[in-house]
Amino acid sequence: MEFRDYYKVLGVERAATADQIKTAYRRLARKYHPDVSKEPNAEARFKEMQEAYEVLKDPEKRAAYNQLGADWKAGEQFRPPPDWGSGFEFSGGAGRPGGARGAGRTGRSRAGAGQDGAFQDQDFSDFFSSLFGGGTPFASAGRGAGRDHHARVGIELEEAYRGTTRTLELRRPEVKPDGSVELRTHTVRVTIPAGVTEGQLIRLAGQGEPPSGAGQAGDLYLEVHLEGHRLFQLEGRDVTLTFPVAPWEAALGAPVTVPTLGGTVEMHIPAGAQSGQKLRLRGRGLPGQPAGDQYLQLKVVLPPANTPQAKALYEEMRSQLNFDPRANLSR
């Protein structure tokens, strides 16, 4: 695994005070927070910062991290020393729940690979896990009921319309007979029903952290993220399609074939339609109670006057129609 320079990530000196570290984190978090940032790779950067801050804000973890020495460079191949964690006294409960892909009850950094487009929460690096995760003296212990885990799952709009499935790899810490802890991977296939919307939570009961001793396992929550679409724009359950029409279709009315999330439908453009006008296809948005609608935003597209015939037709319209598109400017 690669060494991570947490001081460099936060842009502070190794001698920085706790306040300086907090200030640096806050400043960077404001810039890269995925809810507010437009920066490229904001989510990945934010995750790095969270991991660095998780270590540097905690005096015990920071002291242990510092003990690795100042000579390491970010990206260098790294293995934890054999006596890692010895010689420290621990206040207990300061660590993350064991495992690289586990999430605390309140942890939410939304990055890291799952499978099939799923992203699991608080997915700190292998470097972090090897130093501070399950099986290390820094991991919390003796909790009873398992905690909830959170993950993010990306879904195409068509999948949200018709429902879909996702295969997720879940990594859980398990105590071996000799008392040591290892991460075990198990795979679950989740059926996601039709009609999920952006930000919605999907609960998978009992798929979170296993209990330590008595108590119930936590739940796994998947937060839905709908991917952008080439044709449709989504707002709630409604979808909007910019729909090009010829001038004669707009002027005279015309039957047209319209793509929807559920396949094509036939409809009639009313005579006298204008560019920018919206037409509604009721119930053709995302399913739900009630289902969303699909809107067509008409866009009148002019044929180019690039042939003698086309020019002649435009000339004829000019001479015959007596049309002034700027009539209301002279009032």
Next chain:
Amino acid sequence: MVTHRLEAHVLGEGDWIAATEICQLCSLDLGAVMELAELGVVAPREIPPGQWQIPATALPRLRVVGRLIQDLGVNVSGAALALELLEAQRELERRIRSLERLASDH
């Protein structure tokens, strides 16, 4: 490797969630949830008396508020204001994209 098949329960319209559970899901404390109710961000109901429930449809907004409070160190009213401004920004961006599609050649 064994693959388990799971049915998902979507927390959506018609679901009401206990305020204590909302606190866990959104990294908020109960006081913050009540303050958000006073600010109009969420409309809870009290069933039975003394036990508050929140509509599941409010979860996405409350989770953003929870993240802003925890990650950026803003207070509840600041996070609520940021949420409204972010939503207004997204709506404007959506309208701009829509107009750009209308104005584009393709």
